[in-house]
Amino acid sequence: TRVGMVSLGCPKNQIDAEHILFDLKKEGFEIVQDAALADVAIVNTCGFIEAAKQESIDEILELCTLKQEGKIKAIVCTGCLAERYRDEILKEIPELDAVVGIGSNTELPDLIRKVLWDKTTVSSYGEKYNLPLEGGRIISTEPFYAYLKIAEGCDNCCTYCAIPSIRGRFRSRKMEDVVEEAKWLAQNGVTEIVVIAQDTTRYGEDLYGEPKLAQLLKELCKIDGLKWIRTLYSYPERITDELISVVRDEPKLVKYFDIPMQHCNGDILKRMNRHGNKEFLAELVNKIRKEIPEVTLRTTLIAGFPGETEEQFGELLDFVKDMKFERLGCFAYSVEEGTPAAKMDGQLDEEVKEHRAEIIMQEQMFISDRFNETMVGKKLEVVVEGFDRYAECWFGRSVMDAPEIDGKVFFTCEEKPAVGEYINVQIDDILDYDLIGTRV
Numbered sequence: 001t002r003v004g005m006v007s008l009g010c011p012k013n014q015i016d017a018e019h020i021l022f023d024l025k026k027e028g029f030e031i032v033q034d035a036a037l038a039d040v041a042i043v044n045t046c047g048f049i050e051a052a053k054q055e056s057i058d059e060i061l062e063l064c065t066l067k068q069e070g071k072i073k074a075i076v077c078t079g080c081l082a083e084r085y086r087d088e089i090l091k092e093i094p095e096l097d098a099v100v101g102i103g104s105n106t107e108l109p110d111l112i113r114k115v116l117w118d119k120t121t122v123s124s125y126g127e128k129y130n131l132p133l134e135g136g137r138i139i140s141t142e143p144f145y146a147y148l149k150i151a152e153g154c155d156n157c158c159t160y161c162a163i164p165s166i167r168g169r170f171r172s173r174k175m176e177d178v179v180e181e182a183k184w185l186a187q188n189g190v191t192e193i194v195v196i197a198q199d200t201t202r203y204g205e206d207l208y209g210e211p212k213l214a215q216l217l218k219e220l221c222k223i224d225g226l227k228w229i230r231t232l233y234s235y236p237e238r239i240t241d242e243l244i245s246v247v248r249d250e251p252k253l254v255k256y257f258d259i260p261m262q263h264c265n266g267d268i269l270k271r272m273n274r275h276g277n278k279e280f281l282a283e284l285v286n287k288i289r290k291e292i293p294e295v296t297l298r299t300t301l302i303a304g305f306p307g308e309t310e311e312q313f314g315e316l317l318d319f320v321k322d323m324k325f326e327r328l329g330c331f332a333y334s335v336e337e338g339t340p341a342a343k344m345d346g347q348l349d350e351e352v353k354e355h356r357a358e359i360i361m362q363e364q365m366f367i368s369d370r371f372n373e374t375m376v377g378k379k380l381e382v383v384v385e386g387f388d389r390y391a392e393c394w395f396g397r398s399v400m401d402a403p404e405i406d407g408k409v410f411f412t413c414e415e416k417p418a419v420g421e422y423i424n425v426q427i428d429d430i431l432d433y434d435l436i437g438t439r440v
Contacts, residue, residue: 009046304353
């Protein structure tokens, strides 16, 4: 039986997909790259915000058409949407053969056999904490980099976010298990590791009684074969001086902080059930830049949160102008049912929210341009990712760019480089968020 998977949403979801594929292969299923060519298609869904849910549903409906044409035998829905809406999904999309919550991922081989043999529809939702954090993976990223999930779930309970109700309580993996997996990745040719969790800076609090991210990173730096180690999803109030100095002092840790701030106005942050205010956040940014002058800072913001006044939005815009983040994404607030923010007064019109997010992104475009211009004439180390047939040149990423999120470096070179090779590129020009150069 051939099984294919479409995995949507964040890298944390992608790792769950890699565990599922490993289990299926171990149980004798044949894994195919293209779900449209499989007997069984699994859609590992995202249920985070409206747009992501829509993407998941569109993907399922597309596969349903192939099933009606007799090309696919069964369609399985897993991931966050399955966990969040459960049996509602089967009511809405009766063509589905199985809906499986995150706590039942390990049962997928049996559930798929059941669907195929008994020709029945099944649904299964185990306890959220049954989602395995250990076990084999089939790496689905480029061969030279991989994500490393160090914890699952979230205890932050931001008022706009459904993740804690979907993914459950925060639980860290044991440090030795994380290090063991990183060693295995390095032995298999991975040179860049991206450390992820819903909140990486909370790592270890539940197991060891105190945050242990800095210590874990030090351990990862000892592993032979790893070249770049990057951490995403760091909460501003949990970035300790120790963490900053470890990033500063360890050569393998890329000088890159991803700090989702969401807003800078103290009142809005309070309504979001987040900490801090403009002064606190500005101080943090300045401290990191003082300790690590060459640092790249990324943040994400929400525009149009319930009750956000013109004045508070203006404050956010000024903050963006002042801080000059090297990387920034701004999203229009998305109403998520079952979250406290969805019931708050002061919900804004879609147009207003979209417009505010656009204004921020417009401003960021100027900031990115100015920042990229400072790169022209410099030499950057770039990891080669592939060849762009349209542009007729190679492309890759510098330490300033996280995979799949940030920009690219496009470059020409005389002899063909290998994918995953680290080379030096002289930057000659800029194009939107990307850099253009020549291999030296």
